[in-house]
Amino acid sequence: MDPAPLKIGPYAFRSRLFVGTGKYSTYELMRECLEASRCEVVTVAVRRERLYDAQNRSLLDFLDTKRYTILPNTAGCFTAEDAIRVARLGREILEQLENPGASWVKLEVLHDKKTLLPDPIGTLEATRELIKDGFHVMVYSSDDPAAACRLKEAGATSVMPAGSPIGSGQGVLNPNNIRIILEMLKEGDPAYPVIVDAGVGTASDVTIAMELGADGVLLNTGIAHAKDPVAMARAMAHALDAGFLAARAGRISRKLYATASSPVEGVIVY
Amino acid sequence: MTTTSLRILVNGEPQRVASPATVGTLVALRRPRPPFAVEVNRRLVRRAEYESTPLAEGDCVEIVTLVGGG
Numbered sequence: 001m002d003p004a005p006l007k008i009g010p011y012a013f014r015s016r017l018f019v020g021t022g023k024y025s026t027y028e029l030m031r032e033c034l035e036a037s038r039c040e041v042v043t044v045a046v047r048r049e050r051l052y053d054a055q056n057r058s059l060l061d062f063l064d065t066k067r068y069t070i071l072p073n074t075a076g077c078f079t080a081e082d083a084i085r086v087a088r089l090g091r092e093i094l095e096q097l098e099n100p101g102a103s104w105v106k107l108e109v110l111h112d113k114k115t116l117l118p119d120p121i122g123t124l125e126a127t128r129e130l131i132k133d134g135f136h137v138m139v140y141s142s143d144d145p146a147a148a149c150r151l152k153e154a155g156a157t158s159v160m161p162a163g164s165p166i167g168s169g170q171g172v173l174n175p176n177n178i179r180i181i182l183e184m185l186k187e188g189d190p191a192y193p194v195i196v197d198a199g200v201g202t203a204s205d206v207t208i209a210m211e212l213g214a215d216g217v218l219l220n221t222g223i224a225h226a227k228d229p230v231a232m233a234r235a236m237a238h239a240l241d242a243g244f245l246a247a248r249a250g251r252i253s254r255k256l257y258a259t260a261s262s263p264v265e266g267v268i269v270y
Numbered sequence: 271m272t273t274t275s276l277r278i279l280v281n282g283e284p285q286r287v288a289s290p291a292t293v294g295t296l297v298a299l300r301r302p303r304p305p306f307a308v309e310v311n312r313r314l315v316r317r318a319e320y321e322s323t324p325l326a327e328g329d330c331v332e333i334v335t336l337v338g339g340g
Contacts (some may be wrong), residue, residue: 020340030338045339048281048332049302058303059338075339081312088314089334092307096317166340198340220340 006215008193009104009136009157011069013216015040017206017240018071018195020220024229027062033223034068036233043071043106043218046090060097070094070101071138074108078119080126083109087130104136104157106197106218116166120147124154131155140197143177145184152185152192159185160197160218163209167221169201172208182213203232203239210243211251278329287325294320296331306335 005012019039024030034042044059063070072090077083087105094102107130109122118140124147130137136157141147143161151159161181164170172178178196185192193216196209200219209217217240226232274289280296287296293308293315308315309332315323325331 021338022340024338043340044336046307046334047337049306049335050281059336060305070336072336073339085309085312085314089307089309089332090336092314092316093305093334093336096305218340 006193007191008138011100011104013040013069015237015240016210016216016244017236018043018197018216018218019223019233019236020218021059021063022220023224027057027059029229030059030224031062033229033233034063036230036237037223038237040069041071041101042068043073043220044090045073045075046086046093065097065099070097070099071104071106072101073106074126076110077108078110078112078122080109080122080129083107083122083126084129084133087126087135088133091135103134104138105130106138106140106160108140117162118142118147120144120150123147124150127151127154127156138195143174143181145177145180148181148194149184158193158195158215160195162198163196163205164199166198168199169222170199171201171205172196172199172212175208175212178209178212178214186213200236203235206236206239207243207246210240211247213247216240276325276327276329278325278327278331280331281333291325292321293323293325293331296325297333300333302333303335306333308333 005014006016015038017037017039018041019037020043074083074086077086091102109119109126111117111119127137127139138158139151139156141159141161148159163172182194185194194214195216195218196214197218200222206217223229223233275286276289278285311330
């Protein structure tokens with residue numbers, strides 16, 4: 001399995017699976033899952049400096065910042081202003097780490113705490129500001145094709161439509177919308193990266209997203225909260241490869257009735 | 271003789287620092303574990319500006335780092 005590298009702005013990756021670092025029961029487990037997923041990009045959040053575990057260890061004690069490209073998010077922000085602040089803070093930290101992720105951000109401007117769906121207006125405002133400030137903006141969007149188009153027009157490096165709400169495990173709820181987004185954003189610009197972000201519950205969801213033509217998948221809870229997270233991380237990596245290959249192999253069309261696979265001629269039944 | 275002190279908020283909690291103080295003074299006092307970033311009143315203060323950024327009564331300071339997230 002040697003997929004073409006995924007190019008996003010100044011970056012190129014062999015793995016098309018982006019994995020979050022939240023919600024694991026231990027840092028050791030997180031590290032093992034990242035390894036099993038074969039990911040090269042990991043997302044992180046920016047928070048007040050007090051989140052150490054019982055042994056006073058932090059995320060960064062378990063994350064090889066020379067190996068992974070870190071994609072800092074603006075999770076938890078409900079206004080464009082707050083998301084911009086968090087993006088700048090994240091960049092400041094990644095610059096200290098000398099991690100290539102310092103020049104991009106996963107922009108989330110959320111509408112409400114219950115659905116965690118994006119606020120389209122605030123998302124667009126923050127996208128514009130952050131681009132002016134020199135960021136490559138990877139923008140979390142709903143699966144609304146119009147919103148996706150507006151974000152691309154504003155200069156987003158990648159639009160990342162949600163398959164379903166964050167952490168919901170419902171997979172790709174509206175594959176038609178994802179297909180329309182892919183068609184619209186890639187029209188005359190086939191290399192424009194579209195990543196399905198959020199909602200993955202199990203491996204087949206990743207395959208479906210890739211079969212639809214997505215360039216990659218970003219997930220967290222689907223691995224972190226699986227019964228056996230390491231096994232699920234491995235499954236996600238295979239699922240991604242399967243979907244990537246199938247999308248390029250060209251599936252057969254759907255037919256209402258059967259067509260036999262074995263020859264009709266020579267059958268011994270009279 | 272009384273030393274004046276400033277009341278500021280750091281990560282949402284009240285803190286007193288001797289006046290005059292800069293972001294550099296506060297960082298030296300709290301010694302946050304690197305890497306971290308600082309903002310004062312919702313504005314990022316870059317590392318090179320710590321010593322030249324004074325703190326004033328009532329300032330809201332945030333000191334942040336990276337944590338697990340999706």
